[in-house]
Amino acid sequence: MASNAATTFSLDHSSARQRFRQAASHLGWQLESYPIGLVGPDGDELAFDVACSQGGAPEKVLVVSSGVHGVEGFFGSTVQVALLEQWTSATPSPTRCVFLHGLNPFGFAWLRRFDENNVDPNRNFLLPGERFEGAPDGYAELDDFLNPRRPPSRWEPFTLKALWLIARHGMPALRQAVAAGQHDYPRGLFFGGNGPSRTQQMLGENMPRWLRGSKCVVHLDFHTGLGRKGACKLLIDYPLNEMQRRWLTDWFGTDSFEACDSNGIAYDARGGFGRWCMSRALAPHYLFACAEFGTYGPVQVLSGLRAENQAHHWSTPKAASTIRAKQRLKELFCPASSAWRSQVVQRGLDLVSRAQKGLLQVAPP
Ligand SMILES: [Zn+2]
Numbered sequence: 001m002a003s004n005a006a007t008t009f010s011l012d013h014s015s016a017r018q019r020f021r022q023a024a025s026h027l028g029w030q031l032e033s034y035p036i037g038l039v040g041p042d043g044d045e046l047a048f049d050v051a052c053s054q055g056g057a058p059e060k061v062l063v064v065s066s067g068v069h070g071v072e073g074f075f076g077s078t079v080q081v082a083l084l085e086q087w088t089s090a091t092p093s094p095t096r097c098v099f100l101h102g103l104n105p106f107g108f109a110w111l112r113r114f115d116e117n118n119v120d121p122n123r124n125f126l127l128p129g130e131r132f133e134g135a136p137d138g139y140a141e142l143d144d145f146l147n148p149r150r151p152p153s154r155w156e157p158f159t160l161k162a163l164w165l166i167a168r169h170g171m172p173a174l175r176q177a178v179a180a181g182q183h184d185y186p187r188g189l190f191f192g193g194n195g196p197s198r199t200q201q202m203l204g205e206n207m208p209r210w211l212r213g214s215k216c217v218v219h220l221d222f223h224t225g226l227g228r229k230g231a232c233k234l235l236i237d238y239p240l241n242e243m244q245r246r247w248l249t250d251w252f253g254t255d256s257f258e259a260c261d262s263n264g265i266a267y268d269a270r271g272g273f274g275r276w277c278m279s280r281a282l283a284p285h286y287l288f289a290c291a292e293f294g295t296y297g298p299v300q301v302l303s304g305l306r307a308e309n310q311a312h313h314w315s316t317p318k319a320a321s322t323i324r325a326k327q328r329l330k331e332l333f334c335p336a337s338s339a340w341r342s343q344v345v346q347r348g349l350d351l352v353s354r355a356q357k358g359l360l361q362v363a364p365p
Helices: 002-006 013-026 070-086 105-109 139-146 158-169 171-179 198-210 242-252 273-279 298-314 320-333 338-361
Strands: 030-039 045-052 060-066 096-101 216-229 232-235 285-294
Touching: 013 030, 013 045, 013 070, 013 096, 013 105, 030 105, 030 198, 045 105, 045 198, 060 070, 060 338, 070 096, 070 105, 070 216, 070 320, 070 338, 139 158, 139 171, 158 171, 158 298, 171 298, 216 232, 216 273, 216 298, 216 320, 216 338, 232 338, 242 285, 242 338, 273 285, 285 338, 298 320
Parallel strands: 060 096, 060 216, 216 285
Antiparallel strands: 030 045, 045 096, 232 285
């Protein structure tokens, strides 16, 4: 099942949507779509899709989300479809499920991490009272380097400049300055927006309804592009309580996760999805984990994000440099390597199976 699924990554957002919707409706799940009023490169309507399993006990719920970061959705979508295809009427999902597909449809379809307003949705989930303002220390000085106001060029010594900056500031400080999320440079990388994104609004309006009656929820939000190639880490962007820590340790292993206070591959980002879910008290017990799967090194990934962002703002969709930048970004977040693909899909399915086994064992509050 898994190796078969691994070879069938969708080629584009339209076919990913179609496969997801088909597999969910085949199982009799309830489907909802939220069009965003824009189209993709093929002219197809762009929308978020949500599928909820029907029947079964409502208390324990598995939530799987994909594509918060647009182009990263190729992987998350494949895991979702593989799960739907492995569950049949004879062997249905052991828990209730809510699947959120392609949470940034514009980025997914147009091969970018950010949305139609250049917002990074995973830097936009601010809590009530937090202001959509400011930038991390050091971002202002890096603006010219990160966000050149011209189309990308193949002949730029990006890597040299990046290595010089790493040597000068150190990787942790640089990563924090670049990627923690900023609100002052609307065309810049890692822009957190000036107000709640469409993604945040749609989830805010509907998550209470999808999760009605739930008592224990495990939410896996699939991402790629951070960490060792093919390896998986569960990143936690909120303070863990004792129960959440125990579930993570018992179900996934002590080394499987990084809490926001540890010194690993993660950095202290602002406006993350997990902390926002926690703040909304969607269920008495809620464990959220950003499941990150490594692809390429951080300098390559940043170089690709930068070039695509330059192309998006300062070039045209049909320019050769734009097409090249977008194809490269896709490779950086969804490598074509079949070894990588089968490894990450296996691991993704394994995470889900562990989460469901764990859920079945806990006594609801
Ligand atoms: Zn991501």
